Amino acid sequence: MRVATAMNLGRLLTQTARRIPDRPALVWRDRSWTFAELDARVDRLGQALRSLGVAKGDRVLVHSKNTNAMFESLFASFKIGAVWVPTNYRLTPAEVAYLGASSRAKVMLRDAGFGAHAAAVRAENPHLRQVIAVGDAGPGELDYEALLAAATPPAPDHEAEVEAGDPCWFFYTSGTTGRPKAAVLTHGQMGFVVTNHLADLVPGTTERDASLVVAPLSHGAGIHQLGQVARGAATVLLGAEKLDPAEAWALVERHRVSNMFTVPTILTALVRHPAVDAHDHTSLRHVIYAGAPMYDADQQEALAKLGPCLVQYFGLGEVTGNITVLRPDQHTPENAGSCGVARTGMDIAIFDERGARLPPGEIGEICVRGPAVFAGYFENVEANAKAFAGGWFHTGDLGMLDARGFLFITGRASDMYISGGSNVYPREAEEALLTHPAVAEAAVVGMPHPKWGEAGIACIVCHEGMEVEEAALLAHLAPRLARYKQPLRIVQWDALPKSGYGKVPKALIRAKLAEEGIGF
CATH class of the missing domain: 3.40.50.980 (Rossmann fold)
Known part of the structure; x- marks a missing residue:
């Protein structure tokens, strides 16, 4: 059959x-x-x-x-x-x-x-x-x-x-x-996601709407635009290669843009640019932000400037951006810090390290199931077995659900940090640093950054009798890593802090950086 x-x-x-x-x-x-x-x-x-x-x-x-x-x-x-x-x-x-x-x-x-x-x-x-x-x-x-x-x-x-x-x-x-x-x-999965985006993120979208693209089409913005095409809304691309808030607000006014997909750093840059006050943006109904947590102060600033049009969601690439939604009317003091409730047709649970489901208010790993979950990693049996253990997709993020079903993300199970809306995995930079002949040990952590949300600080130990300048190491990384993956600062220590097992916990790295007053 x-x-x-x-x-x-x-x-x-x-x-x-x-x-x-x-x-x-x-x-x-x-x-x-x-x-x-x-x-x-x-x-x-x-x-x-x-x-x-x-x-x-x-x-x-x-x-x-x-x-x-x-x-x-x-x-x-x-x-x-x-x-x-x-x-x-x-x-x-x-x-x-x-x-x-x-x-x-x-x-x-x-x-x-x-x-x-x-x-x-x-x-x-x-x-x-x-x-x-x-x-x-x-x-x-x-x-x-x-x-x-x-x-x-x-x-x-x-x-x-x-x-x-x-x-x-x-x-x-x-x-x-x-x-x-x-x-x-x-x-099949993407057919569900398109329908869900239209229902939960941008309801009422028709050919009378227009959508401004301010993030790469290769990721969440590309998924967002599928629904716009399905409903006949015009897709408007920025002309400049880099984000130009003045151009963005001019396009919003010219095309009566009603929705856009952003990440918190982009949204904050748009809201703080003087061009926001020089152009009519009353056409905006849904300004979506995702990809990273947004500081409450930045969220309130955006609400004050744009009005009740913010839509937040939490969703990984593996779940096609389709885990939670916080609607414009849900941006209330009661929900401060929350990324919303489960998307229609999706199920969220919090599990402890033993795989037991936790009750509301307790912190554990955020897991999800439903039609938006991907088919698995291409030709990677080991990763699939870990990701789908127990019949749920394991996000690797930590959080809790309240009694109403609102999700609060409290941290990340891995050392990954988010810079400018892009996931950055420290090991890539650490391995690249270790290819320099002077570097014996390296550890990279994400630290709060006023512009990018988080940015990397690399802590290195040189081989005995060797030294290397920060500029030389940054030049070494340039051809090996995309710019957003490169740490913005590099500090040199005599030794990295280690646990009793000889490991280098990132918590100890952050503590030592704080002790020495190193940050952005």
């Missing part, structure tokens, strides 16, 4: 283009595309990928800033049944090469200026057949626009048949080992 097929998520765009073909779908810089135009470009890209040998289940690696090409590649991959593998554009060539090799990507799409990244992927991934470049194609690469122009439009309803468990997105997320793992997101 054949399992019932699911909807191919690429048809979210197909359906909207048929319903409202002439409505604006995507706006970027001085260009805009209607839904009919965007759908036609996506179909051509899909045909081009097919002509390059990309078949159902094959992976398409995408290393790009927020552009129309990146947005198009998402839907093109979905439509042909391929798996979209986006990267954080801030990663180094070596880091992207690992993602390309571990996913065994067949084709890579790269943005202008990332030729070195493509070369690194070619060197590490023997499965790569072709590189498509936007704007600056080099020898052996295909030009993006020329490829689309040469492609033959497919017949209507050409989308690949898929089942609920078929993968559509590899969402790379690091673990405590520091090595990125591919969380496998599926068509």
